[in-house]
Amino acid sequence: MPDQSGVIQTDLLVVGAGVNGAGIAADAAGRGLSVVLCDQADIGGATSSSSTKLIHGGLRYLETWQFKLVHESLEEREVLLRAAPHIIWPMRFRLPHHKQLRPAWMIRIGLFLYDHLARRVTLPGSRSISFSGDGPLRSDYRRGFEYSDCWVDDSRLVILNALQAASNGAQVLPRHRCVNLTAQQKGKQGRWLAELLNERSGEVTKVSARCVVNAAGPWVTRVLTQSGTDNRAVRLVKGSHIVVPRMHPGEEAFLLQNADGRVVFVIPYEDDYTLIGTTEEDYAGDPADAKISSQEIEYLCDVVNQYFKRNISPADVVHTYAGVRPLVEEESDKAAGKSASKVSRDYSFQLDRREAPLLTVYGGKITTYRHLAESALRQLREIFPDMGEPWTRTANLPGGDFTDQASLLSVLQQEHPALPAQQIAAWVKRYGTSTRKLLDGVNGVADLGRQFGPGLYAREVDYLIAKEWAMTADDILWRRTKLGIRFTQEQVLDLEGYMARDT
Template sequence: MTQRTQQVTQGSRYDLLVVGGGINGAGIARDAAGRGLSVLLCEQDDLAAHTSSASTKLIHGGLRYLEYREFGLVRKALQERETLLRAAPHIMWPLRFVMPHMPNLRPAWMIRAGLFLYDHLARRELLPPSRGIDMRRHPAGAPLVESIRRGFVYSDGWVNDARLVVLNALDAEEHGATVLTRTKLVNAVRAGGEWHAQLRRADGTQLDVRAGAIANAAGPWVGELLHGALGRDANHSVRLVKGSHIVTKRLFEHDHAYIFQNPDKRIIFAIPYEHDYTLIGTTDIEYRGDPAQVAITADETQYLCDSINRYFKQQITPADVRWTYSGVRPLLEEEGADNPSAVTRDYRLELDAPASEAPLLSVFGGKITTFRKLAEEAVDELGRALHNPAPAWTAGAPLPGGDIAQANFERFLAQFKQQYPWLPADLAHRYARAYGTRAKSVIGQAHSLAELGRAFAPGLYEAELRYLRDTEWARSAQDVLWRRSKLGLHVEPGTLASVTQGIDDWFASSPVERKPLRQTTASQHA
């Protein structure tokens, strides 16, 4: 295979060029680099800047997909659920969901049957089974309207979606991949059995590279990239569906989440979020605009408020919304699926590999829970096309910071607090959750809060900014406050603009100092 390099120069050659820095692109880059392929990943914006940071933050099988008879997809997602929980117990953890029973929407027998399938379609070791509950006695019943007297509880998982993308990219780099953010693929043509690609950096400079294969993981832009920069047609297409979320002050005190059934058959989640908040979503609306400009509408905000008000005693209005976010999901287009909620969340991999020509693999559809399996299948196909027989390896491999003994986060947290007793409890918890065993790299040689450097906001010190800049490709306040963390939520609205400006000024005056790669090598997995 081509010799790896961390410095991209004009004419550099790679075995694989991955286009797209969302979860699928980062997952493919990680898997391929771990099999010994030389990999270049380019992303036109920041990692997870679009769809992959705009999910409902769930690692789940998709209980509602059983209603559409998507048994294969649900089983695959349930199998991946526990694999991922073990791989990164700092950014993913089990979550119990409460489903209040509304007899006018779905009969109890149907819900029980669905939950039985959900419990048994795949092996389950970390998560407890579903059960019925009396809402008049269970803590989850207290915030709900008095007419709700029974319900069900089942298990799924929570994920910090944007950090999941960053950790996959980081693991890719530590296995030898090169990751270029704010770098767009402008054009690529086949010549001499390889791809000749033109990349454009944010400063307008052009970089020409060669690649043995291209993986098109551009998400909502997969079709645009195919027909434009790559000049190819495809057998599949994606349907763009907008999903919007709102965040309010905390609506309940316990640690369970809710799944609500709406009269229009949509499912709405209400999830404990960032300690002080409740995350509510999502909508499903056909979208035809620029995916980079997606935003919630007043009608969507009202719809989500109305959905919550059917169930909670505490009523909310749009004035109670603290923050919103929207994303465009590139769902696999299917005939006969008029309702966006009914469009499959499964994926298709399309390989274009004419004889003696460089292969092109495009990703259509998918969901965050199945990203690792998607990446594994993609690299299996690319490996055959590139005559690289290295086996799959990611199923049992932790993500950076996830090498926590027995995936026991609580024990790890207690030890971390003992190691750094001078850290305030909330800050120690956030560092442990965000960075896992890598948190010590954020702290460095500091022995006090003062040694962490300037405080840009409560709990945000210069040492963390330096780590995010040098290790995790952060380049702006937006990258830090709303993707690699959600600290923006915890900044007082009146000071958010000045905090943002201060961080942006720091980035503008602080050159990047990429940290040396860890000693992990692809040969350990290949």
């Protein structure tokens, strides 16, 4: 709450509401710290909503000997699957064997390690498989391998962590850009005075914090510059994806090897589509402006066409997105001339106390965000000796307090027999048990209000505005839901007009 001068007093100011920042805010608030979480744009609006949408160990990281990262990721895979079964679910991946690339024995060893580097509870192990001639792959590929990982709705994962933070008292401020950081008192017991500019209204909110966490992702060095803190070398890497009409009818995904040593995922997406990615190339410029290039589109199409009977071209692409991830580049990486795909995805911290306590987060991947948050709070234990103990490992994310989607869907259908089963199933995948909050007082389709496009009613729009900080049509169509891929421009404009009614 603001003091008499209008300044918000808080223990922790987290700058950046991507998955790492939201995860740290949720963990800290649950330990009894007062927290303010801010972002210059939407929650999860940048890198964290532009991933390949996987909770995975990172099979290819074994080639670069990143066993610690893979072990940690595999452990977290089981933790997150249990914490959020509405937005995370198991998926089988098929890896066609390309005789001219990695030998079969190498892949078998890699999959053996993948199965055993961490304890598996729910996911089946890997196996060798054969491909039939009537499958989606070209006849060149007769044998391969199959293993398990998980799909995740990445942007909703971020939003659920922000909701978890808010439920424990955190103040969440999307579209509030940190424009200034000044040390009020210097040293170990110092405080920061931050100025947060509301990008919509132009108003400035002042926050006085005992500690600042810089989780600004690709903008991490900008926050360090504001604070007068030394920067570490950060390498910005752009990853781009394309979406095409469904490539094959099965529910399994494919992992395709390429001659340049990289791999490309081909993943079922939103029932009728296939998600293909990612590229990796160095990036310079404002991360907010990142877009896929025509060369990247051609690259992804070419890799897929090496394997699938059905060829695709840029003309088949119905949607694209690109995100920029900040990777920590060590001097040894520079000296070795490592490509973007070889730089580690692991995370690290820098705690600086010369002005006032400032913890900067570098790197990380979406799978390890919860473990990263725990590690960040461990770094801050000396500053906040009275904070609570770790708690997120056994906690459900909002809406995740159920066992499996099929059982929850069955119960909700019985509670709302007048609503279309397909629509309830879509809500279960977004909100889990929180679907009941969305449908409170709803008896039939008429109670859902106006329909703006496929699967989106006024009831859900109002819910997302009131409960999940949605402010624009893009917030709803591409981050709170993935319905944007089905909306026409006219329907988008209609939704924008409805959301602007009170502004």
